[in-house]
Amino acid sequence: PQPQRSGGVTLTKSPEEELDVLTKCLVDKMENPETDFFGICGNCGQKVIVDEEGCSAMDKVFHVKCFTCTTCGGRLSGKPFYAMENHPYCEECYINSLEKCSVCSKPIMERILRATGKPYHPACFTCVVCGKSLDGIPFTVDATNQIHCIEDFHKKFAPRCSVCHEPIMPEPGQEETIRIVAMDRSFHVGCYKCEDCGMVLSSEADGRGCYPLDDHILCRDCNAKRIQALSARISTEL
Ligand SMILES: [Zn+2]
Ligand SMILES: [Zn+2]
Ligand SMILES: [Zn+2]
Ligand SMILES: [Zn+2]
Ligand SMILES: [Zn+2]
Ligand SMILES: [Zn+2]
Incomplete structure (x- = not known):
């Protein structure tokens, strides 16, 4: 069998018919x-x-x-x-x-980044120290509302270690800073060690306590040695 054609039918209007339509339209409008x-x-x-x-x-x-x-x-x-x-x-x-960006004062046409109650262009919201964009990244502001990335904020404001004088910062990937505070001074965990033998000190419970002497950080043994030496000197001086 022959395949059947399924063709569309085109309706054509004669010019007379079209004219009729136009005329009708005009009449309608007038009436x-x-x-x-x-x-x-x-x-x-x-x-x-x-x-x-x-x-x-x-x-x-x-x-x-x-x-x-x-x-x-x-x-x-x-x-x-x-x-x-x-x-x-x-x-x-x-x-x-439109709201104006708190950094560049230009209107914000697209997405408004709101931080600490103020509007910013996402591209203008950057760390004042390193200039890195902080869009969607944790940030902190200082007392004067300056925006800082967490790292630069800590570098600037973190307590300094009294041994190495470097800022005491959270370990990478950590939120909190671990530091040792002793004798009104701050220490990196690794910097808190006996000045004489270099043993890293921690708690007294495991025998690694700090036995300070005249503002020196000492382990128990070195503390004892210094006291012995001192008393020996005192006795010889006597
Ligand atoms: Zn009107
Ligand atoms: Zn207008
Ligand atoms: Zn801006
Ligand atoms: Zn930064
Ligand atoms: Zn240190
Ligand atoms: Zn020691």
Whole structure:
């Protein structure tokens, strides 16, 4: 069997028929102008008719004279406009209404990064020390609200070790800083060691306690030796 053709049928209008349609349209309009009614103006509530100047925006129709900026009243038809909460604004008024970045003071057109209650361009939200973008990254502010990455904040404000004088920072990947505070001084865990024998000190319980002598950090044995030496000297001096 032959394959069946499934063809579409094109309807053609003769020129006379088309003319008829046009004529009918004109007649309608003369008899009843409201058939070309375009819609109700979203501003004044009056009918917008095709012959009048109308425009459509924000899913509504408006008289051209009625479609104006909510702030300055300038006509918006044929111009870029911005709809906010269903009210149209001209470009200038829209931009003026935008929040300004706390760093560069320019309006924020796209995503607002809000930190410590202030708006920023994501690209402007950077560490004051290293300049790294802190968009989506943990950050801290100092007393004057300056933004710091965690690392630079610690470097700047962390307590310094009284032995090596380097800042005492959290270990990589750690949130908290572990430091030893003794005799009103701070120490890195690894810097807290006996000045004489170098043994790393920790707690008294495991025999690694600190036995300071005249502001020197000493283990128990070295403390005892120094005291012995001192008393020996005192006795020989006597
Ligand atoms: Zn109107
Ligand atoms: Zn305006
Ligand atoms: Zn900015
Ligand atoms: Zn930084
Ligand atoms: Zn240290
Ligand atoms: Zn020692």
